[in-house]
Amino acid sequence: MKKLLKRSQSIDHLLVKQAKLNREAFGMLYNKYFEQIYIFIFKRVRDEAIAGDICQESMVKAMMNIHKYEDRGFPFSAWLYRIASNQVNLYFRDNKKTVNVEINEKDAFVLMEELTLNGNEKEQELEKMLSVLSQLKPEQTELIELRFFSHCSFQEIAAIYHISEANAKMKLYRLLKKVRKLINAS
Numbered sequence: 161m162k163k164l165l166k167r168s169q170s171i172d173h174l175l176v177k178q179a180k181l182n183r184e185a186f187g188m189l190y191n192k193y194f195e196q197i198y199i200f201i202f203k204r205v206r207d208e209a210i211a212g213d214i215c216q217e218s219m220v221k222a223m224m225n226i227h228k229y230e231d232r233g234f235p236f237s238a239w240l241y242r243i244a245s246n247q248v249n250l251y252f253r254d255n256k257k258t259v260n261v262e263i264n265e266k267d268a269f270v271l272m273e274e275l276t277l278n279g280n281e282k283e284q285e286l287e288k289m290l291s292v293l294s295q296l297k298p299e300q301t302e303l304i305e306l307r308f309f310s311h312c313s314f315q316e317i318a319a320i321y322h323i324s325e326a327n328a329k330m331k332l333y334r335l336l337k338k339v340r341k342l343i344n345a346s
Contacts, residue, residue, distance in 0.1 A: 172192075180227055186226060198211055200244055238319030239319070
């Protein structure tokens with residue numbers, strides 16, 4: 161897996177280098193990442209047209225600012241996620257809307273397992289977990305979403321938030337502890 165990630169990062173490095181010299185070359189990065197960034201945005205806004213618009217805005221912003229991108233050893237996708245996250249937050253702020261996260265059953269059970277919620281009452285535990293998740297701040301929801309639903313590595317999360325990998329782990333595990341506590345209290 162690490163070998164595959166390194167190979168992808170080196171390909172991205174070459175594509176970014178080309179895109180910095182010629183904006184038309186950004187199309188290859190666009191094609192490679194559009195779908196995964198679109199899915200990330202769609203899970204937050206839950207509207208295809210809005211997700212498409214925000215994704216397009218994010219990609220245009222990335223293309224226009226590609227000259228500012230610096231390779232710091234993190235995957236290029238982390239930079240795109242950060243731009244997309246900022247655009248989604250801007251959308252919610254401008255439209256005074258709240259964040260909704262769509263969770264598929266498989267991911268929900270992985271999160272429940274991480275929270276050690278595997279009692280006999282799975283359905284009841286799932287409802288409690290979803291209720292608690294809906295009460296979290298958008299930044300907290302996004303952190304859980306990135307790790308468990310978008311399957312980002314701690315390295316990618318660290319790059320998105322401009323923090324160390326250790327800090328990303330600490331933030332997530334503190335948040336999971338808080339969620340666990342809230343679920344057990346309900």
